[in-house]
Amino acid sequence: MTEPTQAPRAVLADDERLMREQLRSRIQEVWPELQIVGEAKNGLEAVALTRELKPDLVFLDIRMPGLTGVEAARQIAQLPDDDEWLVPEIVFITAYDEYAVEAFEQGVCDYVLKPAERERLALTVQRIQKRLAARQGDGEAHSGEANPSLGTLQQLLHRLQAGPQGSAPRYLQWIQASVGQTIQMVAVQDILFFISDEKYTRVQTAQFEALIRKPIKELVDELDPELFWQIHRSTLVNVKAIAGISRDFRGRQLVGVKGLDEKLEVSRSYTHLFKGM
Template identity: 35%
Template sequence: MKIMIVDDELPARERLHSLLEDMDEYQVVAAASNGVQAVRLAQELEPDIILMDIRMPGMDGLEAARHIAGMDTPPAVIFVTAYEEHAFEAFETHAVGYLLKPVRRERLQEALEQAGRPNRAQLGALHEPATQSGAARSHICARVRGNLELIPVDSVHYFQADQKYVTVRHDGGEVLIEEPLKALEEEFAGSFLRIHRNALVAKARFCGMEKNSQGGFEVVLKGSRERLEVSRRHVAEVRRFLKSL
């Protein structure tokens, strides 16, 4: 079975690799030092099992596991961490194991064997959306031509809903996702502001608000010629926000 190791500390990656060297049935095919690398390598190499640290800079292991769960055939994830308090969140991501550092060979072997024989509940979980934790994601995950694409949230200009899809306009272009705008508003309340029933704009992208030729209002975005309509019910809130800048 193909194994990928994800940990931001080289000694931790090396220790797991050394433990796996004595297990002939497992092959380490990749190592990553953060969540973003983990998602990209998981798509490219399609490992059977990922040994994942939780606390890592940038995208942590919990968020990476949620994105990986969106793959057509996601690998089994075993979290390897020094922090026991993350156990509940870990299993919300459909992880099949949870090991505390320092990892003992016997416990690792046991967890790998369990991951290699997923039970009915685990198989069913692969086809369910992962539960979101209270923490806002650092990246938005979109499926583009069959692959998962990660968009840093701080590069997003706005979210705009159109029927069942939401357009994510970002520095590199735009993608479509299938997430409710209301859920995005709740998750990113600190960094995005609703300007219309169908649009959330990044607070960092606001440049101003102007009247258009029809007498309505439009938001002016920094570094862009785009103008987004502001509904009448949100004009006062947008004006208050702009005055606070």
């Protein structure tokens, strides 16, 4: 009598709790048999859970503290496999198109662009199911020989870690932000400005206000400097949203924002941006 095939198992890693919940819910819709056996909120936890739980599949957010998704994937790819377990399939969760395209073209891992759409996730699930089925049916994969895709995966991860070469830098296109009790994906081009306090960064669009935990010092490196200018240690403004520059009674420069009454203070370190304006 043939033994029933064990349901595949997965670890899910994303530093945003609500994003993990959203992705887990979408995965359960398109792949109800998949068991989410562990969740990690950073890259270090993702590696530790993979080592401990030995899943068939790991979903890794590209941007995580401790270790990035790429760094975590490199460590996971180096974990020793045995007669009972192979290094898991990798699916990147990302808002960065350059990672996604590269991973897709190599075919040794897959990707889900944020926000996770049901149709795109279903396609990823089909690909992963085929690869897992092929691995189960491959007797050589359990004979102690090296995983044939491992070398290719390591090469891909090395290139992702180094970043695209010979091309213009790629910048953040989407922000995942808390709006009330929900998570929304906000197009960067629609954001008027970012302002940070001690704990959160306010994301302001023409329609609504949202919050993220990412500080300004990180956003500066991830946003196109030709689109967003830093005008204060706690403020980034969309150049296209600037309505004009004025001064208050103390002589401070203030940036007016299109469609809003709010004024953004310019610190002395950044007044040179507006010379001649």
